Amino acid sequence: MQLTDSIQYVKGVGPKKTAELKRLGLHTVYDLLTYFPRTYEDQSVLTKIADLQAGETATVGGTITNVSERQGGRRGMTILTALIGDGTGILQVTWFNQKYLKNKLKVGRKVFATGKAAYAYGGRGQFAMSQLHSFEILDEEAEPASRTGIVPVYPATEKLNQKFFRKVIVGLFEEELAIHDLIPQRVMRAYGLLTRQQALQDMHFPADFTALQAARKHLAFEELYLIQCGLLLLKRQARENSKGIRHLLSSELVAKVRGALPFRLTDDQARTWQEIQRDMESPLPMRRLVQGDVGSGKTVIAMLALVKTVENGYQGALMAPTEILASQHYEGFLRQLEPLGIRIGFLSGRLTKKKREEMYARIVAQEVDIVIGTHALIQEGVSFAKLGLVVTDEQHRFGIAQRAELEKKGHLLPDVLVMTATPIPRTMTLTVYGDLDVSLIQQLPPGRQPIRTFVRKPDRRELIYDYVHQQLAAGRQAYVVCPLIEMNEESDLPSAEEVYDELRYGIFRDMPCGLVHGKMKAADKEQVMQDFYEDKIKLLVSTTVIEVGVNVPNASIMVVEHAERFGLAQLHQLRGRIGRGQYKSYCILVSEMKTENARERLKIMAETSDGFKLAEEDLRLRGPGQFFGSMQHGLPDLKVADVLGDMDILLKARQAAQETVASREERQDILPILALQYKEQFENITDI
Numbered sequence: 001m002q003l004t005d006s007i008q009y010v011k012g013v014g015p016k017k018t019a020e021l022k023r024l025g026l027h028t029v030y031d032l033l034t035y036f037p038r039t040y041e042d043q044s045v046l047t048k049i050a051d052l053q054a055g056e057t058a059t060v061g062g063t064i065t066n067v068s069e070r071q072g073g074r075r076g077m078t079i080l081t082a083l084i085g086d087g088t089g090i091l092q093v094t095w096f097n098q099k100y101l102k103n104k105l106k107v108g109r110k111v112f113a114t115g116k117a118a119y120a121y122g123g124r125g126q127f128a129m130s131q132l133h134s135f136e137i138l139d140e141e142a143e144p145a146s147r148t149g150i151v152p153v154y155p156a157t158e159k160l161n162q163k164f165f166r167k168v169i170v171g172l173f174e175e176e177l178a179i180h181d182l183i184p185q186r187v188m189r190a191y192g193l194l195t196r197q198q199a200l201q202d203m204h205f206p207a208d209f210t211a212l213q214a215a216r217k218h219l220a221f222e223e224l225y226l227i228q229c230g231l232l233l234l235k236r237q238a239r240e241n242s243k244g245i246r247h248l249l250s251s252e253l254v255a256k257v258r259g260a261l262p263f264r265l266t267d268d269q270a271r272t273w274q275e276i277q278r279d280m281e282s283p284l285p286m287r288r289l290v291q292g293d294v295g296s297g298k299t300v301i302a303m304l305a306l307v308k309t310v311e312n313g314y315q316g317a318l319m320a321p322t323e324i325l326a327s328q329h330y331e332g333f334l335r336q337l338e339p340l341g342i343r344i345g346f347l348s349g350r351l352t353k354k355k356r357e358e359m360y361a362r363i364v365a366q367e368v369d370i371v372i373g374t375h376a377l378i379q380e381g382v383s384f385a386k387l388g389l390v391v392t393d394e395q396h397r398f399g400i401a402q403r404a405e406l407e408k409k410g411h412l413l414p415d416v417l418v419m420t421a422t423p424i425p426r427t428m429t430l431t432v433y434g435d436l437d438v439s440l441i442q443q444l445p446p447g448r449q450p451i452r453t454f455v456r457k458p459d460r461r462e463l464i465y466d467y468v469h470q471q472l473a474a475g476r477q478a479y480v481v482c483p484l485i486e487m488n489e490e491s492d493l494p495s496a497e498e499v500y501d502e503l504r505y506g507i508f509r510d511m512p513c514g515l516v517h518g519k520m521k522a523a524d525k526e527q528v529m530q531d532f533y534e535d536k537i538k539l540l541v542s543t544t545v546i547e548v549g550v551n552v553p554n555a556s557i558m559v560v561e562h563a564e565r566f567g568l569a570q571l572h573q574l575r576g577r578i579g580r581g582q583y584k585s586y587c588i589l590v591s592e593m594k595t596e597n598a599r600e601r602l603k604i605m606a607e608t609s610d611g612f613k614l615a616e617e618d619l620r621l622r623g624p625g626q627f628f629g630s631m632q633h634g635l636p637d638l639k640v641a642d643v644l645g646d647m648d649i650l651l652k653a654r655q656a657a658q659e660t661v662a663s664r665e666e667r668q669d670i671l672p673i674l675a676l677q678y679k680e681q682f683e684n685i686t687d688i
């Protein structure tokens with residue numbers, strides 16, 4: 001049997017089961033082989049019935065002492081009950097509508113039952129299995145004590161139960177399956193891996209937990225190794241295929257801009273700037289990620305790099321994920337660079353067609369040096385005369401495909417700089433951005449006042465807003481963030497609109513207030529932001545549109561309504577809007593904290609301002625699915641490896657992948673495997 005054979009040829013799988021398996025996304029023999037257990041049950045240890053603990057899963061071995069059948073329930077179900085004794089107590093096991101079992105359940109037969117124990121009505125020493133995971137009737141002569149085993153528990157469905165999966169997968173390993181190793185022999189030896197055959201088998205049916213550990217390690221390594229190979233080969237292809245731009249050493253113009261900054265770069269900023277310059281001066285195209293927490297000062301680094309490309313006679317592009325952020329960058333750049341004769345252009349979806357086309361024409365004619373904009377920058381029609389550098393701000397909002405789109409706009413491959421404030425745990429940086437080099441800005445600029453964060457229940461709102469009012473009276477500005485825009489009948493959450501009305505007609509009636517949310521027209525949104533910027537608005541009620549990048553140093557206080565509705569990473573981003581100037585800043589998270597999870601998350605928010613730590617907590621509390629999912633990374637899902645726990649395996653896998661990519665022979669071996677395993681992501685790599 002071939003791994004690519006349809007699942008319908010597997011023994012024990014008829015047409016009905018085939019259809020059910022397909023609904024789970026299982027089409028081939030290989031899919032079934034890699035349908036890994038959700039967890040395992042240790043049935044090697046038998047528990048005495050008298051020692052059962054309610055709520056705990058255990059395996060019991062004993063003898064059937066009684067079997068009874070009755071009709072019950074609304075629909076007249078057949079209820080079958082067996083009592084099992086092991087000399088220490090009685091266990092009651094019940095089946096619904098499984099008449100066929102009746103003939104098999106004979107008094108005196110030895111059985112094993114694994115499940116979650118619960119108290120039975122009967123009294124002491126009597127238990128029931130509330131969730132029966134497995135039940136096995138032994139042959140007459142077998143002894144209960146002779147049994148050992150770790151039993152896989154599959155993600156089963158109503159129609160495809162545990163027994164089915166166990167039986168069918170056991171059957172697979174009895175076939176002559178050609179399971180080839182994916183990892184080159186050299187790597188297997190160097191990293192002490194199992195054969196793939198062994199690893200797959202032990203993943204399903206381990207002899208003990210050590211074997212299971214080794215199998216999991218092998219498969220996690222394999223997965224991470226292959227993805228790393230793919231990413232490194234992509235990077236290699238981008239480099240070797242293409243001629244990059246060799247920027248000259250930075251000189252006058254860059255020095256002028258740097259000299260005009262009202263501050264000195266922090267050490268981290270300076271080091272990052274060095275790394276970027278080195279990349280830009282190399283003939284290979286730069287592909288660098290700058291990862292720096294909110295407020296760490298990434299914009300100025302982007303500006304220097306863009307000036308450097310202009311100094312070399314090229315054009316630069318800066319792409320931001322939101323209109324607000326793009327125009328804020330635009331204004332900042334205009335202020336600082338236009339006096340030096342650098343021409344700045346702006347491009348966004350909100351421009352009229354005529355204006356847009358004018359801008360296209362100026363870009364083609366190289367009448368602008370730096371173009372700042374939104375997604376509109378990668379629309380058809382935009383064509384650069386001489387694109388030297390592309391910067392994308394807050395990259396996680398853009399997928400890999402969009403980044404590639406922008407890179408294609410030049411003739412020589414432009415340098416690429418990606419900036420993100422999403423503090424991603426390092427394992428994830430390497431898996432998500434494995435094709436980029438990384439610079440970290442960890443320090444914040446000096447003189448920042450730490451933000452104090454409080455969690456408060458809604459019954460304190462009046463006091464909270466009184467305090468906000470005092471702050472505004474003292475000259476500061478404030479944000480109030482709400483999870484929803486409009487009134488919503490389904491939900492009793494106050495919307496941004498309601499909160500806005502409540503505040504501006506209430507306690508803040510003597511203060512200019514503003515409202516901004518995603519459903520407003522771009523121009524209106526812009527106007528409100530502009531007014532807040534210029535201190536014409538004191539209190540800004542908003543949804544998360546202000547999340548990314550907005551910079552108003554005079555804003556020193558933020559109230560987040562229904563804070564439990566936001567993820568930690570998102571709250572951290574929001575909170576990053578304050579504490580940007582010399583003022584003491586306060587963030588107040590308002591929440592009922594009805595669930596334990598909400599309480600825990602908000603507590604962590606109040607206690608830490610370390611974005612990396614928050615990201616890890618977020619990952620832990622929300623699970624990788626949601627966390628990863630929100631990043632639009634376009635990478636394959638991990639089936640075995642764990643983005644938090646497998647750092648050591650990842651580092652080894654990456655090392656091995658680097659060796660593979662450096663060796664022509666191994667490269668050639670791995671390419672077809674990648675194309676097969678990760679068709680969507682890596683099928684377009686060719687060896688060069």
Ligand code: ADP
Binds near residue numbers: 263269297300551553
């Ligand atoms: P982010 O990394 O979140 O994009 P910004 O680039 O918007 O942060 O910078 C936040 C603020 O810090 C800006 O007002 C910026 O002018 C200021 N800033 C940046 N670098 C420094 C520095 N080295 N010293 C003092 N202030 C700085």
Ligand code: MG
Binds near residue numbers: 298299393549
């Ligand atoms: Mg920024």
